[in-house]
Amino acid sequence: MNRALRRAAPLALASAAALLLAGCAGSPAPEASETPAAAACMDVKPGELSDGVTVEGEFAASPTATFTTPLQADELERTVAIEGDGDETVAGDPMNVVVTAFSGTSGESLFSQPTTITAGDEAVFESFRAGIDCVPVGSRTVTVAPASTLYGETGNETIGVAPNETVVIVIDIVEVQQPLKPAEWTENVPEVKFGAEGEPPTVTLPATDPSTELQLKVLEEGDGAEVGEGDNVTVNYQGISWDTGEIFDQSYTRGEPASFTTDGVIPGFGAALVGQKVGTKLIVTIPPELAYGTDAAAHALGGQTLVFLVEIVDTAPAAE
Known part of the structure; x- marks a missing residue:
């Protein structure tokens, strides 16, 4: 490939x-x-x-x-x-x-x-x-x-x-590299409210320290095709820094989902998608070492724990 x-x-x-x-x-x-x-x-x-x-x-x-x-x-x-x-x-x-x-x-x-x-x-x-x-x-x-x-x-x-x-x-x-698999997220899961069509969702982080592990909670399980390693996926997402509480990026306000391969994104984000089905809504917390590293000076999001709300819209094998 x-x-x-x-x-x-x-x-x-x-x-x-x-x-x-x-x-x-x-x-x-x-x-x-x-x-x-x-x-x-x-x-x-x-x-x-x-x-x-x-x-x-x-x-x-x-x-x-x-x-x-x-x-x-x-x-x-x-x-x-x-x-x-x-x-x-x-x-x-x-x-x-x-x-x-x-x-x-x-x-x-x-x-x-x-x-x-x-x-x-x-x-x-x-x-x-x-x-x-x-x-x-x-x-x-x-x-x-x-x-x-x-x-x-x-x-x-x-x-x-x-x-x-x-x-x-x-x-x-x-x-x-060993296979990266998120743990089930059961404690201190943010509250998620999906807005009307065309409006971005709202994610409320709890007033606690972030997890040091990669953790994921499925909010709604889809029934479509399963995302494979290296697939080209299409998703809607919202990214929030646990450290600042601010949204740093999202597809919802751009009016269209984003497409990319699961191995072309930060490791924790890609691992959250692999094995999930199209139609699934999930939230994942990603520690710095599986996002942009632990050095705050090396990247604008360096040293920060990130939270992503994701809706999987489609998936397909990447082009050969």
Whole structure:
């Protein structure tokens, strides 16, 4: 399946995964590959540029990187800054990682977010694949990515990458992804009131601390098709920060539902949809590590517990 052709999620739902796919932001889509499990290790060596990047910060958080700017690379280089003590990554394995990217021109952080990358997945830019390729779990890698291996002549305006700009990528390889399944939400569930047609619903959060777990309550079970992993789903939703009590995004006020793939959104949101039926109404609480990470400085919603009210309108297998 060529994930580069999938529809993108709304900005407030999108995971870092959308930035990792070749074919996004005007980049050419790769040829469809055979199974990633057949892929061999990439031949990416350390170099003067990747060795010259100093990375500081707690593992699996949002690190800082220091290097001489402007940095301009002609070839892909990768240095293992921290060598983990886990098993070596294997093509085909979905890896939970924290990806942080820096502008080679200014040295400033472009984004930092937890996401999942499948080792050997040729739908992913080689510069991101290189960061998790054939290294022990628990490692931190530094990849210097020339424009030709990333966003090329178009750059990526969304995250501030200029045309032909080199990018420094730091990846913390946390663990092999295990199936993520929400627990049943039975205590301190918000009150939900659905308005008249055309009016957004009202969600009232209880005056309690949020759960530290991914929890879900089905408000009304549908009887349509079941959402599968990677499906292209269409939903109406409302997103609320438990920390601020404010709605940060919703489809209801835009007048039409949103469509995206279940693996193109933040992990907790995608996991809440898989296995549910079309017509279902649900509410889910998502801790920071399954949303936009624990670092408040890395994202506008970083460090916050999020609540989503969701109505599943439709689902279909993503385009091959």
